[in-house]
Amino acid sequence: MTTEQGALIIGGTSNNDIALNTVASYNNSTWTKLDDLQTARYAHRAIVNGDKVYVIGGIGKQYVDIWSLDGESKNIKLAEPILDGYNAFPELLLVDTSFCVNP
Secondary structure (H helix, E strand, O other): EEEEOOEEEEEEEOOOOEEEEEEEEEEHHHHHHHHEEEEEEEEEEEEEEEEEEOOOOOOEEEEEEEEEEOEEEEEEEEEEEEEEEEOOOOOOOOOOOOOOOOO
């Protein structure tokens, strides 16, 4: 995913198939470690909505990580629901809030 900070790499797996919790950005030919996820995960997705990044799903039971920036400080929260088996790269789409409203 791409944000103002650059292209983000969020979690994933190592060469030994170990889940990672690293969040890093690639910008101007430079890698920068931003922080860590609350829990290591892979086979997940992330999506940007406004000033927040939502990290959703992955192997096993996972909360939703919600990242936001408040000036220079990061705010990282865990939110429910706890998703179990929400893996294999679930697709995430932003829709207008009136999308599911009856006419």
